[in-house]
Amino acid sequence: MSRFPGVDFLEFDSLLTEEERLARDTVRRFVDDRICPIIEECFEEERFPIELVPEMAELDLFGATIGEYGLPGLSNVAYGLIMQELERGDSGLRSFVSVQSALVMYPIYTFGSAEQRDRWIPKLASGEAIGCFGLTEPDFGSNPGAMRTTARRDGDSWVLNGAKQWITSGTLADVAVVWARTDDGIRGFLVEKGTPGFTSRDQHGKLSLRASVTSELGFQDCRIPAANMLPKASGLKSPLMCLNQARYGISWGGLGAAMDCYHTALTYAGQRIQFGGEPIACHQLVQDKLVWMVSEITKGQLLALQIGRLKDEGRAKHFHISLGKRNNVWVARECAKLARELLGGNGIVNDYPVIRHMMNIESVYTYEGTHDMHNLIIGEAITGISSFNPPIKSEAKTDRPQPVETAS
Numbered sequence: 001m002s003r004f005p006g007v008d009f010l011e012f013d014s015l016l017t018e019e020e021r022l023a024r025d026t027v028r029r030f031v032d033d034r035i036c037p038i039i040e041e042c043f044e045e046e047r048f049p050i051e052l053v054p055e056m057a058e059l060d061l062f063g064a065t066i067g068e069y070g071l072p073g074l075s076n077v078a079y080g081l082i083m084q085e086l087e088r089g090d091s092g093l094r095s096f097v098s099v100q101s102a103l104v105m106y107p108i109y110t111f112g113s114a115e116q117r118d119r120w121i122p123k124l125a126s127g128e129a130i131g132c133f134g135l136t137e138p139d140f141g142s143n144p145g146a147m148r149t150t151a152r153r154d155g156d157s158w159v160l161n162g163a164k165q166w167i168t169s170g171t172l173a174d175v176a177v178v179w180a181r182t183d184d185g186i187r188g189f190l191v192e193k194g195t196p197g198f199t200s201r202d203q204h205g206k207l208s209l210r211a212s213v214t215s216e217l218g219f220q221d222c223r224i225p226a227a228n229m230l231p232k233a234s235g236l237k238s239p240l241m242c243l244n245q246a247r248y249g250i251s252w253g254g255l256g257a258a259m260d261c262y263h264t265a266l267t268y269a270g271q272r273i274q275f276g277g278e279p280i281a282c283h284q285l286v287q288d289k290l291v292w293m294v295s296e297i298t299k300g301q302l303l304a305l306q307i308g309r310l311k312d313e314g315r316a317k318h319f320h321i322s323l324g325k326r327n328n329v330w331v332a333r334e335c336a337k338l339a340r341e342l343l344g345g346n347g348i349v350n351d352y353p354v355i356r357h358m359m360n361i362e363s364v365y366t367y368e369g370t371h372d373m374h375n376l377i378i379g380e381a382i383t384g385i386s387s388f389n390p391p392i393k394s395e396a397k398t399d400r401p402q403p404v405e406t407a408s
């Protein structure tokens, strides 16, 4: 029996299949038993619990939607529910599984040669190999299409030069899926740990996602075999297709963090006594916050479920997924804030998970496309006008209205 009862205000469970409920409940127990007891310590020590990778693989958490190589081929909804439960434990845990599944196994499975798939998918599924995904660069985050990392063909090799930043699991990874500019546009490459000219080092000092490894990758005349290029990946569209998988998972993951904050606040409000011997839950202002949380979580569940069902039918568009990521991470951010308020002083200590979720969500709000990038993606879908890079002509700049003076 799980200690976390879930959040089901509107008989949401009745919309799930037995397989989907089973996948969720299995991961719920794993998180309760194996993650919750150690996660605050991991967060404090800035450590990903790598020792649990074999157990996670045993539960088929890596590549769960793949139906080959002995993997279970779960529905996208079951996959989403798994992400929800993992992020209820910690965003860093969900990040690890997101990267391994959506950003490493997905591109190798989708764009890889038969040899690449046969070599890597079983190892990544069993946790024997760990992967990372290198798209972002120090100067190009929201705009990866302008990346500077290059790959130049030289005989039977590709030679990579450049740098990637903010790479989840970077120093843990046995294989990095690296996106680089070639004479033929952006292509994807598999770079193995230990390749001469390939370096990785951790980024420290994070006050968010501390139970996740975040790294910089460097490529200096890094020579890899020609066979390490992903043959079916071409153009920026290919890494963006990977992001769709990960963003979809995050739209459920955000709900997991929100649910943990809500559950913690509801329990606390029922027990915390102030004024007159009654629990704070009896106050209307307290109930208002709890009602906001449960309302938005419930709407978020229905949103994620619909996107998942569309995805299972092959009908989900990238802007549907942006709607889910943008909304549900925002819900998590607001729920963390409200739950922290409701816990008073206890809201800032790690006896409760709320402040950790609150800090984690700041990363989740930014990575996989910032909240505002998803605004613009949805804006483009509904207006037909792209406003990522408004056409301001340099010669017109002097004619632009000048900002009004606001300094006193």
Ligand code: TGC
Pocket (backbone or CB within 6 Å): 094, 095, 096, 098, 099, 133, 135, 136, 141, 142, 143, 144, 145, 168, 235, 236, 237, 240, 241, 243, 244, 246, 318, 367, 368, 369, 370, 373, 377, 388
């Ligand atoms: P744009 O010209 O709009 O698009 C280029 C081509 O791609 C197509 N496309 C997509 N295809 C599939 N999925 C999507 N989501 C797509 N979005 C666009 C588009 O139709 C076009 O196709 P074609 O056939 O015409 O070539 O490209 P742009 O340069 O204007 O950029 C678009 C923009 C800004 C939306 C995109 O670059 C973007 O999404 N930026 C945000 C970057 C981002 O999300 N980075 C995430 C890095 S990975 C990460 O954060 C991992 S965190 C992991 C963890 O720990 O969980």
Ligand code: FAD
Pocket (backbone or CB within 6 Å): 099, 133, 134, 135, 136, 138, 139, 140, 141, 142, 143, 165, 166, 167, 168, 169, 209, 214, 363, 366, 367, 368, 369, 370, 371, 372, 373, 376, 387, 388, 389
């Ligand atoms: P910027 O792009 O510089 O954005 C700064 C601000 O400007 C944001 O508020 C943004 O919304 C705004 N902005 C930018 N352009 C516009 C515009 N056109 N209109 C309006 N506003 C705009 N990347 C990977 O490739 N792999 C990973 O595994 C990975 N893991 C990560 C893990 C963590 C913990 C973090 C924090 C990041 C990770 N990232 C990863 C990188 C992440 O995807 C980027 O941080 C993100 O895409 C934003 O890029 P940026 O940080 O360069 O911000």
